[in-house]
Amino acid sequence: MNTLSYGLLGLLARRESSGYELMLRIQPFWQAKHSQIYPLLAGMEEKHLLSSRWVQQSDKPDKKIYVITELGMQKLREWMYMPIAPSVTKDELSLRTFSLWLSDIGIAFDIYEERRKIYLDKKQYFEGILQGIPKDMCHFGNKEFSNYILASKGLMMAETELKWCDWVLDLLKQHRMQTTSVHKQ
Amino acid sequence: MNTLSYGLLGLLARRESSGYELMLRIQPFWQAKHSQIYPLLAGMEEKHLLSSRWVQQSDKPDKKIYVITELGMQKLREWMYMPIAPSVTKDELSLRTFSLWLSDIGIAFDIYEERRKIYLDKKQYFEGILQGIPKDMCHFGNKEFSNYILASKGLMMAETELKWCDWVLDLLKQHRMQTTSVHKQ
DNA sequence: GCAATCATGTAAGGCGTTACATGATTGT
DNA sequence: ACAATCATGTAACGCCTTACATGATTGC
Structure with missing residues (x-):
């Protein structure tokens, strides 16, 4: 199994x-x-x-x-008593990020703006799940407890991913401003 | 390929x-x-x-x-111009969490405390990586930029996972206190 | 008209893990 | 002594994806 x-x-x-x-x-x-x-x-x-x-x-x-x-x-x-395997993640965006220096900044913007939308959808998905869970049912021993803590994790992770994406997009914007001001001088 | x-x-x-x-x-x-x-x-x-x-x-x-x-x-x-596949995660802990209501609270503590250590190690790993990156190299076009934003993501995610684990452990502690006080009454 | 959703299933092939195989060096 | 790290490779097997196959209903 x-x-x-x-x-x-x-x-x-x-x-x-x-x-x-x-x-x-x-x-x-x-x-x-x-x-x-x-x-x-x-x-x-x-x-x-x-x-x-x-x-x-x-x-x-x-x-x-x-x-x-x-x-x-x-x-x-x-x-429930057996050892738990570590989490495995395969995210093509991480591998793509390695080679970011090969392409121009326009491609970089496209990539992270596209991913930003996905994270936003994910955030809204888990917000919807959490709204549908009655809070008085959320304690250990109840089946709803699992849904509550899993949806909370999903939301927290999506918020962090979104924050990261916005931070990367800010760095890209700063770089674009600096290089254009150099051109003007 | x-x-x-x-x-x-x-x-x-x-x-x-x-x-x-x-x-x-x-x-x-x-x-x-x-x-x-x-x-x-x-x-x-x-x-x-x-x-x-x-x-x-x-x-x-x-x-x-x-x-x-x-x-x-x-x-x-x-x-770099091809579409990026969405991220795939397989985390046994999530599946295990679904069935948490079947086992007693001691098992739940063991599970999330064990995972907490893993997230803490992960956090420290990415902190180490970030300390080794010279900050003046971290702008678009430089190879170091990728390392910088990837390690930053790794750190942010690990911090969120750690925060989530602590929050779950707190909920479990609260529940244990409530049920023991009921026993005393 | 066309795509999406609901609903189940099989077949082929690619992706990924576990185990086997070898062997030196370094640390506990 | 024993485990870990460095270092490369193959073989068997299991996991997972893509494509094929069917077909009704609903929304654009």
Whole structure:
């Protein structure tokens, strides 16, 4: 069983979901495509960690709802005592930043302004999540506590990323002003 | 050519390196093992993006130094105009946090205190990097500028992660105090 | 009309990890 | 003694992405 499987088990322990819905729920914390999740869920059902039923829908396509079994809950509880792998990040922007000195300042502006928008969207996404969480439910032992602290982390990180982007854009603006004033002299 | 290859090309454009050194240099921004990097570099040499020479060392094992070619520089410059993929993060702690309500508060303390140490190390690592960068070199067009803004981001992110961890640990402490006082009443 | 969302699935191939293999030097 | 660091490489396997396949509904 890999980490993603345990993550899906954890989401299903909170409430039953379709594969499609699980894919959307896990996105903000672990980017996985439907083509990875569907076979994984099928495998977990074969191992009796999950059970499923088809639900007919009139306006939308039929969906397969997965429910966690007692064996699944057992495996999930065991997972909580296992060592946690360090976080892995792969951000092309960091690698691109290494080679910034090769291109002109216009490209640099485009790159960080584009990224700024992404961070702003991210910030607003987590602000929306936090607004939907009733604050009196946010204490340890409650399922809402996890949503609360995860959304708070998402918001804090997005705010920092946004701050960094603005700072970089300021440095670029300062440089552009200095070089144009040199031209005028 | 994948993103990691361009990242390695970008590092080699700044200065020549061995495969081992490249593995260490790219770690903070893109986690890749030597077993992935060595065959990649060999492939890039076959495509004439790099050239290599063996350097003998008396105290340490011999090393193969890679140098970027003019063709490699050309490919790297072209890359700077291509769209940038969004950042991908896989953090087991986030998935573990979903299922926090299943385990007792002692486990929760262990988990976030362990992570706190990692964030503190990360913060100190980037502080060290920043201290080694001469501030007068930190403007656009200079190679040091990239190091400066990347290390600044690393530091800002680590500080935020640390702040978040302390905040979570505080919430856990508050909860523990409330529940023990209930027991006393 | 065209794109997006909802919904599930498979197949091929590329990306990445773990393990194997070797071997000297340095620090605990 | 034992672990860590330096240094390069290969092989097997698992993770993950891209593309293929289908099809209804909703909004622009």
